[in-house]
Amino acid sequence: MRCAVCNHKDTKVVDSRMASDGMSVRRRRECEKCGFRFSTLEEIELLDLTVVKRDGRRENYSREKLVRGLEKALEKRPYTDTAFQRLVHKIERDIQKKRRGQLTTGELGDIVMKHLQSFDKVAYIRFASVYRSFEDVKTFEQELKKLLSSRRRSARTRKSK
Secondary structure, three states: OOOOOOOOOOEEEEEEEEOOOOOEEEEEEEEOOOOOEEEEEEEOOOOOOEEEOOOOOEEEOOHHHHHHHHHHHOOOOOOOHHHHHHHHHHHHHHHHHOOOOEEEHHHHHHHHHHHHHHHOHHHHHHHHHHHOOOOOHHHHHHHHHHHHHHHHHHHHHHHHO
């Protein structure tokens, strides 16, 4: 890792800690030339994953596209950067659990919706309306009813415990 100040090619790791999300490692580094200290974050990267589009085209998985889609769904919604990163990691962990080299956009969308539903209900509805191509208000109402009924079921389950 190059030094962020003097661009020297050798830095040493002074300290390593698991990040609070448990999905990344935070490393404290020091430049061997100028002594500048800085932190880096090491995360798992999904490699060799192909996403099959609805029209049959194939694309490499892109974390940036996932992040942009989530940010659009969560626009003007309250959330922290830490919570957002945790959401992205949970989605990517579920993708990895599939243990396949390719996923359809449908499978990927279902994973995202599953996590958005518990993260932010408004963002879930926004994402679902685009992902499922809601054609009219009736389709939108049906999705809201499903969301409300699942919410009631989970509330009853919590009360019975």
